[in-house]
Amino acid sequence: QAEFHNLQELRHSPSLVTKVFIQRDYSEGTVCRFQTKFPSELDNRIERTLLEETVKTLNSYYAEAEKIGGQSYLEGCLACATAYIIFLCMETRYEKVLRKISSYIQEQNEKIYAPRGLLLTDPIERGMRVLEISVFEDRGSGGSSPSSTMSSGSSAR
């Protein structure tokens, strides 16, 4: 019965084909930024504009987290004055933005990437080195991605 469960799993769960990594873009210094260059392996899996939009939004979130300005100075001075004990009860601005990012990535996965058989991994889980995109086998014939159903529909005519 254990084997039956395995086969069922293989049949219904998608198998991983490859992983595409979007590397960091250091042209603006050490601030966290990912390259907006579109990886060629995803050419027929997702539209360029969608991925570029996701990466640009992520970059803006990271820029917001690392921005030095009025609010960050206030937080830094307050923290120093309380000998950093305040961070035991309060969350840093960076952590707040990271939570926003992880919910954004989850939302993007549900709406855009999973229907196309892709999965984004939050960069924080990869030490902020890369934006990992797992590519699963295309179940376009199953009708999960809208583009393939349209093409199969048009070819039938």
Next chain:
Amino acid sequence: MRECEYSQISTRSSTPMETPYKKRTPKKRKWETFPGRNKFYCDGRIMMAKQTGVFYLTLVLILVTCGLFFTFDCPYLALHLTPVIPVIGGVLFLFVLGTLLRTSFSDPGVLPRATPDEAADLERQIDVANGSTGYRPPPRTKEVVINGQTVKLKYCFTCKIFRPPRASHCSLCDNCVERFDHHCPWVGNCVGRRNYRFFYMFILSLSFLTIFIFAFVITHIILRSHRNGFLTALKDSPARYPFTAQPWLVVCFFSVWSIVGLSGFHTYLISSNQTTNEDIKGSWSSKRGKDNYNPYSYGNIFTNCCAALCGPLPPSLIDRRGFIESDAPQLAPPANGITMYGATQSQQSHMVSLYTVS
């Protein structure tokens, strides 16, 4: 602390047949399998370098010096001058101790090593770029232009990543550290992006503390000498107050100047936004070339200082208290010669849950 948990759809553990074969191993935290040469305490909350002997020496020196000061000099000074002196001394002492512990125990900004998939992907990209077929590959570097200055990014063979700018690999801790300043044995840890401000606060407050103690010990001797004369007081004091013996004072004098000197050096580094590493190598010195300048500097001293000391504190990237997810790599049947990677249990279950949602 973020707790990221994938909902694992367990399709196996329900069957009674499976349980005798599946061993229940206790869940391990990530710090237990950390690849670098670090020591962890308090179930991963505290992180230090491997050699901590000198750190304990630092702690003992500070505690003994302050202990002697509070025991032998403060009662006299509080009585004859003002009780504010021990209060200020106490505040300084606590601040020094707090910043020291914070510097020593926190993650300096260690970059976690690349996962096997990432490393393989990078290797493939490098091979494509070099066109190498079995020859020994040349040293792997990438060039990037930051703020008009060309910076070389080196590939780290241990961590299997291209080091971000300003990062360096610490040979003592065997980790790549972001904005690596130096490895400080006195503090028992590397000084990097995440603990540089604590380190600076530590040496700055220690400078004030040592000058404070030194000044008031001298004051104490002078006040006592009003009765007997300065030299007799200096001779008598060691018998009753061992802390005021001449060799001690000489040692104190030199240690004060070395700590004050170090604070001054780091103040210069902060105001020019350089790391000790860069300064020693002369990375941005004008001696290297007429157009050589520091691309990370914000242009003025005030902004540089604010950025280093009051900038946002990034979280630790190594997640040392997180649990290791049980990876059960499954070999999918190969098709069309495309390399199939074994998906982890969590990814598969995550994918399944997303598919059912959409």
